[in-house]
Each structure stands twice: as structure tokens, then as C-alpha cells.
Amino acid sequence: MPLAALIAAQEADDSGQGLRATLPVAGRTLVEYQAALAARAGADMIVILVERMPGELARAVQRLRNEGAAVVVARSIADAVDRFDPDARILLIADGCVADDAAVEALAAAPTPALMVVPDQPEHALLERLDADARWAGFALIDGARLHATHAMLGDWDLVSTVLRRAAQEDATRIEGDAEGEIVPLIAVEPKALAPVERALMARGRRDGAGWVARYVHRLLIAPIASPLAARGVKPMPIAIGSVVAAWLAPLLAAFGFFWPAAVLLPVATAAFAVARAVGTIWAPELPARRLLIAARHAAALTVLAMLALMLVKTLGWGWAIVALAIPAGLAGLDRxxxxxxxLDSGERPVWLASGDALIWLLPPLAVLAGWPWTVAALALYALGSFVIRFDALARRAIPRLAAS
Incomplete structure (x- = not known):
């Protein structure tokens, strides 16, 4: 059965400045985070129940629609209920409530009715108590027939709480909301309540691959840059496109013999793309057109390498063309x-393996220490050596399996 979502957005926040749904989180609004949770859990339609439509909420809804989300605004409970077919599975999200993706996805996969719960502990005191042991985390999974029946019985009376109580009375499946994941379920009644959610979203944006450049270089650069940009609502695509433009300025400089500025510009472009990716992945699984953008940046780096190889061939002989070709050959082998x-289920790649970004970051310091010829030789040795060592490790892992079969 199809999955849809019903998000309540009716309660004012404690500051009196607006609805809970418009509380700020990572440069956007709480309702956008809730809608993103529902969409990632599989909801193909999202109904936002709101009686009055302040400008900030209208802008949030428009942003969601611009990103391709099927968002419908319902001004009354009757209007919201009419949006759902009786056979629909509905992810119900109470006003101001947040949870982790893993818990929401587990709830969406459960049989109806189902409730997300947390232990009855002091830190969950604002959430509604179910019994002596558990409180409702603000997320439920019901079917359209139950929603229609509840509305027919009560009209516009407190629909969310009634649905909750009926589900609890029917011994609904219980999903532990804080069993796993980074975000503990909570109800946000003021801006500071969302601080843990914002920290978790920012941390998500700093995960940019598993190589040594991502772990030890990009992470240091991203932390002080990406978070303020995201908090100001800066879009990632202009940054990513700017990084590609900067990368292609490098071969333009190299064409006029300015290899040193080109060598510095390539890492700058790589760092800018890492920031763009971090800002983008705070709210989406991945930056749009990521593969195309990465290919464009790496094509610029390969163009610089070709120009550098041509310079070495002219001064030192054709053998340097073969040395330079070992660099893309080694990287292609690692990719294959x-x-x-x-x-072979070989697990995570060793952090030290060569990559395009790793070679780009090594280019300037090696050039300073060893000059252009030995820099090309060192990068070729690193790329080709990484491939040979990795291939040998995979072969050693595969041979026993082949022998056993």
C-alpha cells in the first residue's frame, strides 16, 4: 500500500513568534525537516495540516515543492482527512516532533497501527505518556480507514491525540525511537530545543568519503565553513559550480606556463566542492549531479597533468609521458x-589508498620539495602502487574462495 504523511503544524512556539513548524533548524524550518523524514521513509504525498498560513511556512512549503516534494496544505482536519484513501498507510507526525531517520524508517516498515515510543524518563517529560513505562514520541503509522473513522466519530476535535489513544488501545506495534540513530526523539517548543538536531545534521554534512583527504583535510576545512553557510540558507549548487569553474581555471593558467598557480588552485577547488557537498548532504542524501561535477573537476586536473607531462617530455624526453600515464591508469584500476x-565483501577501503583528491592535495607540497619531474614520478608511484597493493590484497582474499568452490 502507498505511504503518505500527515504533519500537524498548528501550535505556536513558546516564544510567541510563530508556529512550531517554522522554528529554525540548520538554515531551514522544522516542518522541512519533518517533511524530509517522511519523504526518506517513502511517503509519496505529504499533507501539512495548518489553520493559518504565515509567510515563513508558505516559503517553506514552496521550497519543498521546488525540490520535487508532493506537498499539500490542508486548512482543516476535514480537508486533511479527505486527502487520504482508506487503504493508504499514513505516517502521522505530531506538531513540533522530530526523530532520527532510522527510527522513522523502522516505523514506516511496521504493520499498522504502530507507534514510536521512548522510555518514560525526565528528558522526555514533554511527550505524551502512554503508560508507566513509555511515552509517545510523536510519530505513528495508521491506515486511512482508521483516520476516516476517527474523524467521523469526533469531527474536528483533537484528532492526533484521539488517533494515538485508539492505536494504543488496539495494542499497536511499538517502535523504540531512541534505540539507534543520532537524533533522540523530542518535541520542539522553542528554538533552543532543536540545537541537538542541528548539531546532528551538521555532523552528517561533514561526512565526505573515507579517504585520508576527507578525514584529515576536508573535515578540518568543512567544520568552520559549511555550518555557517547552511545556517544562512546558502544553496550548495552555486558553491559546487564555482568549484568546477575554479578547477578549470587551473588548466587555463597551465596553458600559459603558470603551473604553480594551477597547482594551488586545484586543491582550493577540491576544498570548495567538499564544502558544497557538506552543505548539500545536510538536507539531502547526496548533492545533485555529484558524479558529473566530480568528473568535471577531475577532467580539469587531468588536463593540467597532460600539460605538465608535455612540458616534461619537451625538456626531459618521452619517457615522462609513460610516467605521467601511470597516474590515471592507477586510479582507473582502483575504480575498476x-x-x-x-x-568479496572486503569492507572499507584502506584510508591511505590513492584518489583523485589525494593526488591533487599532494601536488603543491611535492612540487615545493622535489620539483615537477619528481612530483610526477612520486604521484605515479603512489597511484600505481596503491592499485598493485590493493589488487594483491583482493587476490589473496579471492583465492581461498575459488579453491573452495
Whole structure:
């Protein structure tokens, strides 16, 4: 059965400045976070129940629609109920409530009716108590027939609480809201209540791959830059496109013989793309057109490498063309090894393996220490050596399996 979502957005926040749904979180609003949770759990339609439509909420709804979400605004309970077919599975999200993706996805996969619960502990005192042991986390899974029946019985009376009580009386499946994940379920009644959610979203945006550049270089750069940009609502795509433009300025400089500025510009472009990716993944699984943007940046770096190789060939001989070709050959071999790694279930790649970004970051310091010829030789050795060592490790892992079969 299809999954839809019903988000309540009717209560004012404690500051008196607006609705709970418009409380700020990571540069956007709480209702956008709730809608993103529902969409990632599989909801193909999101109904927002709100009696009055302040400007901030209208802008949030428009942003969601611009991003492709099927968002419908219902001004009354009767209007909201009419939006759902009796056979629909409905993810009900109470006003101001947040939870982690893993818990919401587990709830969406449960049989109806189902409730997300948390232990009856002091930190959950604002959530509604179910019994002596548990409180409702503000998320429920019901079917359209139950929603229609409840509305027929009560009219516009407190629909959410009534649905909750009926589900509890029917021994609904209980999903532990804080069993796993980074975000503990809570109800946000004021801006500072969302601080833990914002920290978790920002931390999500700092996960940019598993190589040493991502872990030890980009992470240091992203932390002080990406969070303020996201908090100001800066879009990631202009930053990403700017990084590609900066990357292609490098071969333009190299064409006029300015290899040093080109060598510095490539890491700057790589860092800018990492920031863009971090800002984008705070709210989405991945930056749009990520593969195309990465390919464009790496094409710029390869163009610089080709120009550098041409310079070395002119001054030192054709042998340097073969040395330079070892760099893309090694990287291509590592890329082709990924399906083998997946088939062998070899786990996470070693952090030290060569990558395009790793070679780009090594280019300037190596050039300072060793000059252009030995820099190209060192990068070729690193790329080709990474491939040979990785391939040998995979072969050693595969041989016993082949022998056993």
C-alpha cells in the first residue's frame, strides 16, 4: 500500500513568534525537516495540516515543492482527512516532533497501527505518556480507514491525540525511537530545543568519503565553513559550480606556463566542492549531479597533468609521458576494483589508498620539495602502487574462495 504523511503544524512556539513548524533548524524550518523524514521513509504525498498560513511556512512549503516534494496544505482536519484513501498507510507526525531517520524508517516498515515510543524518563517529560513505562514520541503509522473513522466519530476535535489513544488501545506495534540513530526523539517548543538536531545534521554534512583527504583535510576545512553557510540558507549548487569553474581555471593558467598557480588552485577547488557537498548532504542524501561535477573537476586536473607531462617530455624526453600515464591508469584500476571489493565483501577501503583528491592535495607540497619531474614520478608511484597493493590484497582474499568452490 502507498505511504503518505500527515504533519500537524498548528501550535505556536513558546516564544510567541510563530508556529512550531517554522522554528529554525540548520538554515531551514522544522516542518522541512519533518517533511524530509517522511519523504526518506517513502511517503509519496505529504499533507501539512495548518489553520493559518504565515509567510515563513508558505516559503517553506514552496521550497519543498521546488525540490520535487508532493506537498499539500490542508486548512482543516476535514480537508486533511479527505486527502487520504482508506487503504493508504499514513505516517502521522505530531506538531513540533522530530526523530532520527532510522527510527522513522523502522516505523514506516511496521504493520499498522504502530507507534514510536521512548522510555518514560525526565528528558522526555514533554511527550505524551502512554503508560508507566513509555511515552509517545510523536510519530505513528495508521491506515486511512482508521483516520476516516476517527474523524467521523469526533469531527474536528483533537484528532492526533484521539488517533494515538485508539492505536494504543488496539495494542499497536511499538517502535523504540531512541534505540539507534543520532537524533533522540523530542518535541520542539522553542528554538533552543532543536540545537541537538542541528548539531546532528551538521555532523552528517561533514561526512565526505573515507579517504585520508576527507578525514584529515576536508573535515578540518568543512567544520568552520559549511555550518555557517547552511545556517544562512546558502544553496550548495552555486558553491559546487564555482568549484568546477575554479578547477578549470587551473588548466587555463597551465596553458600559459603558470603551473604553480594551477597547482594551488586545484586543491582550493577540491576544498570548495567538499564544502558544497557538506552543505548539500545536510538536507539531502547526496548533492545533485555529484558524479558529473566530480568528473568535471577531475577532467580539469587531468588536463593540467597532460600539460605538465608535455612540458616534461619537451625538456626531459618521452619517457615522462609513460610516467605521467601511470597516474590515471592507477586510479582507473582502483575504480575498476570496486565491484570486486563488493563481491568479496572486503569492507572499507584502506584510508591511505590513492584518489583523485589525494593526488591533487599532494601536488603543491611535492612540487615545493622535489620539483615537477619528481612530483610526477612520486604521484605515479603512489597511484600505481596503491592499485598493485590493493589488487594483491583482493587476490589473496579471492583465492581461498575459488579453491573452495
Amino acid at each position: 576494483a570496486r565491484p570486486i571489493e563488493a563481491a
